[in-house]
Amino acid sequence: MIAVDWGGSSLRAYRLDGDGTVLDRRRSNDGALACAGRFGEVLSALIAGWDDPLVVMAGMVGARGGWIEVPYVQGPADTAALAAGMLRLDTSHAAPGLVARALWCVPGMADRTTPVGDVMRGEETQIAGLLDALGPGTHTVCLPGTHSKWVRVSDGAIASISTAMTGELYGLLRAHSILGHGMTAGEHALDVDAFDAGLECSRDPAGGLLHDLFGVRTATVFGRFAPTALPSYLSGLLIGHELQAALAGLSAPVHLVGSETLVERYAHALQARGIAVQRHPEALAAAGMHQLAKARGLV
Amino acid sequence: MIAVDWGGSSLRAYRLDGDGTVLDRRRSNDGALACAGRFGEVLSALIAGWDDPLVVMAGMVGARGGWIEVPYVQGPADTAALAAGMLRLDTSHAAPGLVARALWCVPGMADRTTPVGDVMRGEETQIAGLLDALGPGTHTVCLPGTHSKWVRVSDGAIASISTAMTGELYGLLRAHSILGHGMTAGEHALDVDAFDAGLECSRDPAGGLLHDLFGVRTATVFGRFAPTALPSYLSGLLIGHELQAALAGLSAPVHLVGSETLVERYAHALQARGIAVQRHPEALAAAGMHQLAKARGLV
Secondary structure, eight states: OOEEEEOSSSSEEEEOOOTTOOEEEEEEEGGGGHHHHHTHHHEEEEEHTTTOOOEESSSSSTTSSSSSOOOOSSSSSHHHHHHOEEEEOOOOSSSSTTSEEEEOOOOEEEEEESSSSSESSSHHHHHHHHHHHHHHHEEEEEEETTEEEEEEEEETTTEEEEOOOOOHHHHHHHHHHHHTTTTTTSSSOOOOHHHHHHHHHTTTTTHHHHHHHHHHHHHHHHHOTTTTTTHHHHHHHHHHHHHHHHTTTOSSSEEEEEEHHHHHHHHHHHHTTTOOEEEETTTHHHHHHHHHHHTHHHH | OOEEEEOOOEEEEEEEEETOOOOEEEEEEGGGGGGGTOOOHHHHHHTOOOSSEEEEEEGGGGGGSSSOOOOOOEESEHHHHHHHEEEEOTTTSTTTTTSSSSSEEEEEEEEEESSEEEEEEEHHHHHHHTTTHOOOOOOEEEEETTTEEEEEEETTEEEEEEEEOOHHHHHHHHHSSSSTTTTSEEEEOOOOHHHEEEEEEETTTOOOHHHHHHHHHHHHTTOOOOOHHHHHHHHHHHHHHHHHHHHOOOOSSEEEOOOOOHHHHHHHHHHHTOOEEEEEEHHHHHHHHHHHHHTTTOO
């Protein structure tokens, strides 16, 4: 089968054997947000030459405004519940390379256990690839990113979701706010002292994030850090505040899933509070789609 | 004398009589951030025809990158300390309409009583116009805005500052984040129910601001509010989190200084928590500059 991890800004395809082992992989920058009206052509071109009849997709491709809107499955949801929410696309009028294939899309997941609720789309598939390894009991999974997900897994089912807008806010503040004025542009190596100072500041209950963010401006005015270290201070503040809110109800170790750079920052921040972590590779999505295809009886 | 309130994005001039009463006023959109290299010409044109020999300015015009950098006065600071920090500009080579005048600029104020510290520039002058009315004892003054200032005044001196980036974040999130996608553009009348729901959500300690902000997205996905009400929900969340952090050490009533629209929102949010407020007009800056000119012996 072919597993397609199609996020808002990225597209990754994996060719899997019968056990779910990755045989080959391809990627492109055609994220789902930029593919309206041409999803079929983009996918057909990406998987050309792979003749597998089954294609399973996950991520923003299944959101409203994506290729097909696959309704959220309401939690708690295990592999069977997520698999039952999968929808098959009608490929009878699709691009030539897709007509003869069976094309399925995984649902997102909604959590209505709080008054406001929460949602995710794509991360549920990564977690589906992790459930066997987690086993019974209660586990905390953190998937840092643009919208960081803190997920509680209980006895093989995804029980609750809490999203933090940490990554998006970091990007916004650097690009568009007064805080970006004092910083040098571009990404720099993490300045650990500045990052730790941001983490430390976030633990002071007197401040609050809205005040602590202005502290980046104050630090600029007072010349507390080099301009190249200010992004690290901002990152520490934001990740620290995210952790502060996530601590309640957390089960150690925290299972971290994501890019190596981000996972390292979160691991550092959690360990600084004495919380053990376990790292997992970002490419869990392919394993998750294989698990869901199995549960749905497609492989 | 002439009092000039010259902020980053606005310019207001007041002609005052000997008691500080406003005789006339003019304004322009030439904020200090856009006037590099032409401060003199802009001011000369704005006050043309007013023949007063003394001009006192306050606000971002005195910041680094402004017309003249007036160093921050370190708190606690009373009227005498702020007046002592005023600097006179050299007008010998200034625009023709300024050569014969004495031009002074008020300092900003720095608070180093916390590890991170805080600063303000412009608000200290508004507060200087309020100190006589406040009288002895400890008072809390809140000046909501792009960067909301919470200021503790103690026995006639500004004792401490805490800034929250509430207004700037509100604008950023509407203009550039995923949260803006679900909202209709432009300003709408406040939707009180949505604003109150945002305030209420901010009181739940389980969330944290980074999570609560994503709740605006969740509310969009679940269709909880009309698109025209979402900005009010976001505003309630942000102002609620700002208040949550400001509550420690607050003295009631809270003295609110700012635009009528913003002051009304903050008054509503504070009163919803049983905290009394007292409203003051935004145009305190002119009174403050008159007080500082008196303390400096210029009038």
